Amino acid sequence: MRKWLSVILNYIVFLVIVAYFLSPLTWLFTSAFRENPSVWVEFRDFTLGNFPRVFTGETARWVRNSLFIALTTALMAVGCSFLAAYPFARFEFRGKTLSLFLLVLSMTIPLSAVMLPTFSLARFLHLHNTLIGVALVIAARQIPMGIWVTKEFIASIPIELEEAAWVDGASRWTTIRRVILPLCGPGLAVIGLMSFVAGWGDFTTNLIMLSSEELYPISMGLYKASIEATSWGYVSVDYGVMCAIGLIYLIPPMLAFLFTHRYLVKGMVLGAVKQ
Amino acid sequence: MMVPAFLLWAIFMLGPAVWGIRLTFTNEALTGPAAKNPQFIGLANYRRLLGDPYFWGSVYRSFVFVLGSAIVGQAGLGLLLAVLTSERRRIWPRVRIAGRLATALCWLAWVTPETLIGWCWISFLDYNGVLNQILKLFGLRPVYWMVRHGMLSIILANIWWGTGWSMMLFKAALESIPREVEEAAEVDGASAWQKFRYVVLPLLRRPIFVNVLLITIWTYGVFGLPFMMTGGGPGHRTELMTIYAYKTGFKYFEIAYGTTVSIGILFITLFLALVYHRLLGRRT
Numbered sequence: 001m002r003k004w005l006s007v008i009l010n011y012i013v014f015l016v017i018v019a020y021f022l023s024p025l026t027w028l029f030t031s032a033f034r035e036n037p038s039v040w041v042e043f044r045d046f047t048l049g050n051f052p053r054v055f056t057g058e059t060a061r062w063v064r065n066s067l068f069i070a071l072t073t074a075l076m077a078v079g080c081s082f083l084a085a086y087p088f089a090r091f092e093f094r095g096k097t098l099s100l101f102l103l104v105l106s107m108t109i110p111l112s113a114v115m116l117p118t119f120s121l122a123r124f125l126h127l128h129n130t131l132i133g134v135a136l137v138i139a140a141r142q143i144p145m146g147i148w149v150t151k152e153f154i155a156s157i158p159i160e161l162e163e164a165a166w167v168d169g170a171s172r173w174t175t176i177r178r179v180i181l182p183l184c185g186p187g188l189a190v191i192g193l194m195s196f197v198a199g200w201g202d203f204t205t206n207l208i209m210l211s212s213e214e215l216y217p218i219s220m221g222l223y224k225a226s227i228e229a230t231s232w233g234y235v236s237v238d239y240g241v242m243c244a245i246g247l248i249y250l251i252p253p254m255l256a257f258l259f260t261h262r263y264l265v266k267g268m269v270l271g272a273v274k275q
Numbered sequence: 276m277m278v279p280a281f282l283l284w285a286i287f288m289l290g291p292a293v294w295g296i297r298l299t300f301t302n303e304a305l306t307g308p309a310a311k312n313p314q315f316i317g318l319a320n321y322r323r324l325l326g327d328p329y330f331w332g333s334v335y336r337s338f339v340f341v342l343g344s345a346i347v348g349q350a351g352l353g354l355l356l357a358v359l360t361s362e363r364r365r366i367w368p369r370v371r372i373a374g375r376l377a378t379a380l381c382w383l384a385w386v387t388p389e390t391l392i393g394w395c396w397i398s399f400l401d402y403n404g405v406l407n408q409i410l411k412l413f414g415l416r417p418v419y420w421m422v423r424h425g426m427l428s429i430i431l432a433n434i435w436w437g438t439g440w441s442m443m444l445f446k447a448a449l450e451s452i453p454r455e456v457e458e459a460a461e462v463d464g465a466s467a468w469q470k471f472r473y474v475v476l477p478l479l480r481r482p483i484f485v486n487v488l489l490i491t492i493w494t495y496g497v498f499g500l501p502f503m504m505t506g507g508g509p510g511h512r513t514e515l516m517t518i519y520a521y522k523t524g525f526k527y528f529e530i531a532y533g534t535t536v537s538i539g540i541l542f543i544t545l546f547l548a549l550v551y552h553r554l555l556g557r558r559t
Contacts, residue, residue: 018376039404080283088277109544110497113496114537115521116524121286141288253386256386
């Protein structure tokens with residue numbers, strides 16, 4: 001009797017949790033495949049026509065801008081982190097501990113705490129209302145994590161591998177390019193993916209930096225659509241296309257997560273988990 | 276070699292923090308006479324801050340938001356999910372697939388970009404939305420969620436978003452507990468609850484503490500999701516510190532005073548970060 005009670009209780013808890021996590025998404029997943037969907041869930045008027053329409057007009061531009069921001073962010077973050085990580089892993093220099101400490105500490109500053117000075121600074125540098133400015137701000141926020149992960153990766157590569165090449169007359173640059181870079185591949189891929197997703201999903205940076213609608217990425221597009229829907233009624237927004245673009249928007253972070261989630265916990269909280 | 280990374284970091288990460296502290300001593304604005312010639316006005320912004328009821332209101336609301344969505348919600352639900360779906364303990368024995376499903380959904384929510392979460396939750400909580408549809412199924416009256424229960428709405432949405440992280444961390448922590456410890460308790464005849472309460476939970480004290488610290492830091496900085504859902508309204512009822520800072524800066528164009536508001540968040544997070552750093556530092 002007691003046993004059955006606990007089994008039933010388990011099922012109830014399970015159902016409540018699954019319902020909580022699933023129900024906000026049901027509307028997204030059904031509406032993307034419906035013709036002229038409304039704000040509630042119905043299973044009729046099935047169509048795949050919303051997806052091709054994403055790649056025309058305004059929404060196509062959103063996708064392009066998001067891709068540009070995400071790719072630029074990833075390239076800058078990977079390149080800068082790799083170059084800076086090598087000295088941290090291989091050399092001893094004055095201020096090394098201090099700069100690592102500052103790097104890690106700066107990681108915790110939320111963008112929302114510095115969004116006004118960021119805007120003010122970007123305006124000062126004439127980088128506001130440009131996509132490259134957005135990418136620079138996001139990439140800078142990926143640098144500490146990027147340097148940290150790459151540094152650990154390089155430090156785990158035996159120095160003997162490099163020394164062997166130096167004996168054969170290779171310069172430091174050559175070993176960095178031919179020995180270190182290929183062996184760092186997986187680590188750099190993780191940083192690249194994480195930075196890509198950071199640029200892809202970012203909202204706040206775009207909100208404070210961009211004022212012209214031609215530069216809007218998907219996040220700003222969805223924000224604009226939600227404002228239109230709530231202030232001018234639901235007829236003003238094409239929910240089918242918006243939910244279709246929402247589903248497309250969800251794919252890159254999902255894929256990236258599958259590849260990186262092993263590193264995520266290790267990356268930042270190893271010290272917390274290990275007793 | 277370190278120049279590009281250092282420049283990028285110094286200009287766009289350290290820069291705004293330093294620039295921001297400088298800004299708080301000026302009267303820079305986007306409109307009005309101060310827009311052209313910002314002046315140094317000493318501590319006037321801070322004096323205004325101390326007497327600003329909206330600021331203290333936002334401090335209180337941020338605290339409630341963090342307490343509800345991070346500490347109770349994400350950490351609590353994350354721990355519950357991690358324990359219930361633990362592969363080793365099989366609390367949901369015949370529902371192993373169920374555990375996997377719950378875990379996968381929780382992760383899916385965690386990786387969803389914040390505007391997409393806002394997009395889904397706005398319609399989910401709409402008067403004609405899915406939540407009210409479900410309520411009607413049980414014969415309950417529909418509710419104007421975001422108008423009547425604004426704070427609850429953004430807290431629920433934020434729990435939905437962030438629980439995946441806590442669950443992931445607690446899962447890793449649970450796996451690191453040696454099997455023998457729990458087996459020993461079983462041999463001594465401990466029930467599942469006793470085993471959890473007196474063996475597992477004490478061993479999880481450190482991960483729980485570190486996780487609560489981390490998500491507190493992050494949740495104080497949450498801006499996009501609640502801003503998109505309620506925009507601080509109705510009235511000021513969901514105006515968190517971040518939202519108040521944004522509105523002061525970009526709606527009323529008082530850059531300097533808005534920065535002064537957000538300096539509060541900077542200090543809170545830096546303080547917690549230093550605690551976190553000392554904790555990790557002591558171990559190594």
